[in-house]
Amino acid sequence: MRSKPALTGMKRKNAEKLTEGFRGIFAFLFTTSGIINILALTGSFYMLQIYDRALTSGSVPTLLALSALAIGLYLFQGLFDIIRSQVLVRVGARLDAKIAPLAHQVAIDMPRFGFSTAEALERGRDVDTVRSFLGSQGPVALFDLPWMPLYLIFVYMLHPYLGALTFGGAFVLSVLTVITELMTRRLASSTHQSAIARNAIADSNARNAEILKAMGFAGRAVSRFNAANQEHLQLQTRTNDISGTFGAVSRVLRMVLQSAVLGLGAWLTIQGELSAGAIIAASVASARALAPVDLAIGNWKGLVAARNAFNRLKETVVALAGNEAPMQLPAPTASLKVEKITIAAPGSGRVLLSEVSFEIKAGQALGIIGPSGGGKTTLARALTGIWPALRGSVRLDDADLTQWSDDNLGQYIGYLPQDVALLDATVEENIARLEEDADARAIVEAAQITGIHEMIVRMPDGYRTALGPQGASLSGGQRQRIGLARALYKNPFLVVMDEPNSNLDGEGEMALTETIKAIRARGGIAVVIAHRPSALAAVDLVAVIQNGKMVAFGPKEEILKSAAPADPGNRQAPAAQNAPRVTSRVLA
Known part of the structure; x- marks a missing residue:
């Protein structure tokens, strides 16, 4: 008989099978995101060179050369962005093809163990949720977040005050992200359960359509569904209000910070500590540094839903992997x-x-x-x-x-x-x-x-x-x-x-x-x-x-x-x- 630590290790190993074969792809996506974020500094360098070199020298050839170089770098950035997006979509499709049969197998077994049909079919919806998230902007924000220090360092190199201001803005937005997570975690679970309850009633009504019609209590069945639906809508509205509110606050703070960087840059320029080109470069870089946080908060609802769905799918794989295939026996005859x-x-x-x-x-x-x-x-x-x-x-x-x-x-x-x-x-x-x-x-x-x-x-x-x-x-x-x-x-x-x-x-x-x-x-x-x-x-x-x-x-x-x-x-x-x-x- 296996010990508890051995069983725990086995379950963890079985759960890791979900991402088996994807680690190399995620490493590629992380590297690609790094290239994209490095190329995203093109705008800042371009503004810095235009204002501090081309305009001061009055050289048209310099302006044309800088513009041609910037266009080329932007094209490369767009190409890598397309590659990353298409790879994420295909990762979602590959994950779906790998997990959907397992999820459906569990969906077939669940009703005989006392679960409702709606709850059983939720495993299939979990697969759809994870696949849809991988095709959205949520993963893009997650892959861009680790590269935020790149922009903070660049702004700091322009001037320490600008770097401190940008870092402070990033810290405030990060705190907003944590608050959003804490406030939506419990609501997300309750919303999911209310959706299951509502779908269970809808499924029951559909399967008993003839009875409802013949004996004239379809209206009461609809009222029962409506009560469950109203509870689900209230929870969903609260979740959306939280994520929407913090998303709006983050966007406003990002715009305020961008203006603050411009204002501080102008003051530093007046003081003779910064060039005019550095003001624009700092503004562009700081906006880019905070964009992943803003994007993550905006997609937080989808992120939480995908995370919860993935955790349930891991439980599904563990449950199936716990059943070892027995040895084949001869056909019974006696x-x-x-x-x-x-x-x-x-x-x-x-x-x-x-x-x-x-x-x-x-x-x-x-x-x-x-x-x-x-x-x-x-x-x-x-x-x-x-x-x-x-x-x-x-x-x-x-x-x-x-x-x-x-x-x-x-x-x-x-x-x-x-x-x-x-x-x-x-x-x-x-x-x-x-x-x-x-x-x-x-x-x-x-x-x-x-x-x-x-x-x-x-x-x-x-x-x-x-x-x-x-x-x-x-x-x-x-x-x-x-x-x-x-x-x-x-x-x-x-x-x-x-x-x-x-x-x-x-x-x-x-x-x-x-x-x-x-x-x-x-x-x-x-x-x-x-x-x-x-x-x-x-x-x-x-x-x-x-x-x-x-x-x-x-x-x-x-x-x-x-x-x-x-x-x-x-x-x-x-x-x-x-x-x-x-x-x-x-x-x-």
């Missing part, structure tokens, strides 16, 4: 064992299922019955690895589910959730689970087993028919049967079906029964959660889940017999006498 598992809801931590144990052999099918809210769907999520076990383990051929990677485990598990959601893709892609170069024969076989092949080929484009968002153009039964075909693609060893007949007609229920028989016949295991007894026609085992406990488990006939109303003239069969009393409500 059994499913559930050993005293306890499952808690990821969001609230409330225990939903406690101390459940059973074993199923290859070729068997288990029906799970019980009242609503008893823990049946929780068990299905545990069997498929969606929700991790708080205690205990789920094993395929004696190997815990955690010993497989998600990709490998997915080959051996088929899952039909209670609420079937199809991807915005074609029928073919949905059944094949987005597999590249999917096996057409396996796709058709899965469709035929579930009895929907004829339905699919009658669609406008057959298996290539696009279903649209969540398959909204299909009926509930059609979506359910396509979802079942997806669960059966390539004959997985374990198939878990949660209410598979909730939207099926008589023909669909017959197809479901044949599907379960087919799974058993090929040596697979089927687990069926059902309220309607018709779904249990092909199972041989039944478990009863009540109040988060498994109160009965055994052969179907015995369990269903014990679940039926007791006949006073009939004694229970011996095999069922030890089973707890279960009322007929378990099938309700």
Whole structure:
């Protein structure tokens, strides 16, 4: 077991992977910024030479030579500025390409651990925030800030008083920058959280649009969104007021300082301590020295947002890197064992299922019955690895589910959730689970087993028919049967079906029964959660889940017999006498 310092070092190393390969680029950008800032002194030297040499000598050739040299240096400065800007844009794109898939992977995992969809998608927005910042003027200010002493030294060389005045102005602006940081840090976090809350409400309203429309409470839903939006706007306004106010103050101070430099320079010239050209040169150089601070304050909101987004992305990389890829195991072929598992809801931590144990052999099918809210769907999520076990383990051929990677485990598990959601893709892609170069024969076989092949080929484009968002153009039964075909693609060893007949007609229920028989016949295991007894026609085992406990488990006939109303003239069969009393409500 690794020590805490070792884990901390590992996390730091994983976080550093975000900037791996970028250090050389940042060194290049820093060097390029140095060249740009050195070339930016062109204006000051040009003014110094014009006033102190060209005008005093009255030489036109000198004026033309100085002007030609200044134009050439300005062109070089512009060229390096373009290079720096384009490199920053490409760094943002490269970072996006590197992190966006990781962020999306976390976004897929977050909802099953109790996070809202809006909060999960925020990781993708964090990538956009960092990329947009790198393409703005914010990084330019940060790369120019270290070169401020260059201008301060130049002004000081013109006259110590001018250098002291410029340094004092830079110090005041730096203090304003620190104050801006302190005042916006907490507000920036609160604003981000309020945006997540607002987006969560918007996402919930969009997903329940039909209900809102049919039952006429869309107006109240909008009011609820508006309240969250108003809170977000208030926080955002306060943040903008702070950054805008300090930005305006910094610009005014910079203009005051530039005039003060001119005034002090004029006084020094009157005193005979400074030339006329030095006045203009000092003014230009001091303005350039303070420009990065002014620009940084003006872009501080974007800087804080990008920094917070980058920190969250580092946490994302650390979370993903903490999961080591397990060794690939052979495909399971023998059994499913559930050993005293306890499952808690990821969001609230409330225990939903406690101390459940059973074993199923290859070729068997288990029906799970019980009242609503008893823990049946929780068990299905545990069997498929969606929700991790708080205690205990789920094993395929004696190997815990955690010993497989998600990709490998997915080959051996088929899952039909209670609420079937199809991807915005074609029928073919949905059944094949987005597999590249999917096996057409396996796709058709899965469709035929579930009895929907004829339905699919009658669609406008057959298996290539696009279903649209969540398959909204299909009926509930059609979506359910396509979802079942997806669960059966390539004959997985374990198939878990949660209410598979909730939207099926008589023909669909017959197809479901044949599907379960087919799974058993090929040596697979089927687990069926059902309220309607018709779904249990092909199972041989039944478990009863009540109040988060498994109160009965055994052969179907015995369990269903014990679940039926007791006949006073009939004694229970011996095999069922030890089973707890279960009322007929378990099938309700």
